[in-house]
Amino acid sequence: MLIQLNNVTKNFVVNEIFSNVKMEINDKDRVAIVGRNGAGKSTLLKIISGELSFDSGERTVSKNTTIGYLSQEFIVREDLSIYEEMITCFDEIISLEANLEKLSYELTPENIENDPGLLDRFDRLQNEVLTHKDYHYKSKIESVLYGLDFTKDVFDKKISTFSGGEKTRLSMAKLLLSEPDLLILDEPTNHLDMENVAWLENYLSSYNGAIVIVSHDRYFLDKVVNVVYNLEFGKLKKYVGFNKVQLTDNNYIKKEYPEILFDFNAIAQGYTSDVVADFLNSKGIKNYIVEIAGEMFLKGKNTIENKAWTIGVENPIKPLDEKELITTIQFENQGLATSGNYRKVWTDSNGRKYVHSINPITGRATQSDVLSATVVAPSTMYADGYATMFMVMGMEKSKAFLAKHPDLAVLLVYSNDKNEELTFKTNPFKKLEEKN
Numbered sequence: 001m002l003i004q005l006n007n008v009t010k011n012f013v014v015n016e017i018f019s020n021v022k023m024e025i026n027d028k029d030r031v032a033i034v035g036r037n038g039a040g041k042s043t044l045l046k047i048i049s050g051e052l053s054f055d056s057g058e059r060t061v062s063k064n065t066t067i068g069y070l071s072q073e074f075i076v077r078e079d080l081s082i083y084e085e086m087i088t089c090f091d092e093i094i095s096l097e098a099n100l101e102k103l104s105y106e107l108t109p110e111n112i113e114n115d116p117g118l119l120d121r122f123d124r125l126q127n128e129v130l131t132h133k134d135y136h137y138k139s140k141i142e143s144v145l146y147g148l149d150f151t152k153d154v155f156d157k158k159i160s161t162f163s164g165g166e167k168t169r170l171s172m173a174k175l176l177l178s179e180p181d182l183l184i185l186d187e188p189t190n191h192l193d194m195e196n197v198a199w200l201e202n203y204l205s206s207y208n209g210a211i212v213i214v215s216h217d218r219y220f221l222d223k224v225v226n227v228v229y230n231l232e233f234g235k236l237k238k239y240v241g242f243n244k245v246q247l248t249d250n251n252y253i254k255k256e257y258p259e260i261l262f263d264f265n266a267i268a269q270g271y272t273s274d275v276v277a278d279f280l281n282s283k284g285i286k287n288y289i290v291e292i293a294g295e296m297f298l299k300g301k302n303t304i305e306n307k308a309w310t311i312g313v314e315n316p317i318k319p320l321d322e323k324e325l326i327t328t329i330q331f332e333n334q335g336l337a338t339s340g341n342y343r344k345v346w347t348d349s350n351g352r353k354y355v356h357s358i359n360p361i362t363g364r365a366t367q368s369d370v371l372s373a374t375v376v377a378p379s380t381m382y383a384d385g386y387a388t389m390f391m392v393m394g395m396e397k398s399k400a401f402l403a404k405h406p407d408l409a410v411l412l413v414y415s416n417d418k419n420e421e422l423t424f425k426t427n428p429f430k431k432l433e434e435k436n
Contacts, residue, residue: 001026002065002182002210003048008057010043017043018234021057025182029210032221035231041214042186044231045069048212049184068180070188075171078160082150082170085159086141089177093134100125144173147199148192165191181209189217270295270337270384277335277380290380297335297380308332308435315421316340316372316413326413326423329432335380339387340372340413368394369415376409376432386410395424402426 002025009019017040025031025048033041046052047059049069061067076085087094103122112118129135142152148169159170168191175183183204189197201223204211215221221228228239276290277297287300289309298309308330315324373390377383386408390398395414402410409428416422425433 001060002029002062003067004058004060005048006058006060008047008054008059010040010047010052010054016234018231018236021236023048023229023236023238025210025212027181027210028208029212029227030204030225031210031212032225032228033212033214033231034221034228039231040234041231042071044236045184045186045212045214046071048182065182066178066180067182067184068175068178069184069186070172070175071186073171074167076159076167076174078167079158081156081158082145083141083155085170085174086145086177087137089174089179090134090137093129093132093137096125096129096132100129140177144176144203147196147203148173149196169196176203179207179209183207183209183211185211185213185215187215188213189215189220270335270380270382273297273335273380295335295337295380295384298332300332311336313338313374313411327411327433329376329429330435331376331409331432334376334378335383336374336376337380337383337387338372338374339384339391340370368392370395370398370412371415371421372413373398374411374429376429399424 003023004025005021005023008021008023010017021044033044035041043052046069047054049067050059050061051069051071100122103118103125106118107122134140145155150166150169150173159167162170172185172188175185188200192200197217197220201220204224211224213221213225230237230239273290273292273295274297276292277288277299280288280290281299285299287303288298290297296311298311301308302310309332310328310330312325312328315326368391370391370393373387375383375386375390377386390401390410390412393401395412398412402408406426407428408426409432410424410426411429412424414422414424
């Protein structure tokens with residue numbers, strides 16, 4: 001454990017920013033703190049770093065833990081050149097090199113004869129230099145500066161001549177080169193282009209210490225972090241991936257920490273099913289169904305009945321107390337997703353039934369004659385994406401699309417001009433029915 005916050009509360013004048021915050025940062029953790037603007041994320045970073053006090057609670061830091069904090073302010077001296085500022089991160093190795101060079105001048109025959117231990121001291125010091133973690137500090141400096149878009153021809157320019165965004169990148173370079181045990185970054189991608197962000201992702205993925213990041217760049221966070229804390233309405237909640245859960249002897253998923261939450265609503269349910277399936281695969285589970293809000297991934301068979309998994313597709317129009325199966329199918333090692341506003345059907349002045357689906361591109365509702373779409377695909381995420389697409393496109397465009405992609409297993413329930421509820425099945429879907 002590097003840092004622990006226990007029941008930390010912070011107020012500004014009479015307003016409470018957050019209360020009873022509990023947080024633990026361990027070696028090599030990759031932590032994101034997310035939340036709406038003004039929730040107190042930067043304030044929490046300053047408390048973690050030790051730059052800001054708090055009103056109650058405890059902050060515990062392990063002995064000798066080094067902390068580096070990149071805030072919205074510069075941490076570089078503007079009267080120095082870029083290179084002069086960067087080498088300040090390597091005082092120890094530079095001092096050792098200087099001592100080694102000084103000692104090398106003393107290696108005269110006369111001194112060696114008068115001081116039998118001189119060669120041994122030189123060998124020990126030389127070995128210390130050669131095995132030092134920063135022995136290649138010059139190439140480290142070049143690598144980080146190149147990654148943050150500074151070419152060698154500007155290394156000798158004064159920092160005062162650079163723009164605010166460039167000074168922020170230089171502050172980040174200095175912090176990365178200092179390699180603290182805990183690296184704290186507040187909106188690190190703000191002044192980076194796509195290539196710089198990609199470089200930073202790769203750099204942080206191999207970073208030896210722990211990292212805490214506040215960022216609105218969700219794609220960047222997805223690449224870098226494995227633990228997410230959400231700060232909302234003054235409370236901090238922890239969300240983690242499946243590296244923080246384990247299987248019991250009965251193959252139930254067990255959370256390592258009771259306070260951990262699985263935020264299945266924050267990401268597509270189909271993708272979540274795939275993530276859970278990957279976790280089960282990593283544990284060698286051969287037969288299972290993962291089902292989250294109707295989206296599922298199947299593998300193997302029903303070992304209780306010793307037969308293939310059989311999945312029923314409900315009629316989307318029938319009331320809950322009159323459940324009716326349209327069909328049943330059998331498949332394995334694939335995902336299934338159904339999209340549609342089940343039992344939420346609107347009728348126009350001519351009596352025709354419609355559903356309203358949210359167009360994922362525009363964010364607006366679209367009226368569709370497709371009442372539900374069921375898709376079987378290699379992953380549940382793909383199945384979910386296709387099903388949503390068919391709901392948005394409507395029946396005419398969906399049929400045209402499927403004519404060009406005849407390998408998709410799809411069942412569409414739709415309403416025609418006569419207000420009849422009909423089904424459309426592709427040949428691959430019919431083959432799944434034939435297995436029953």
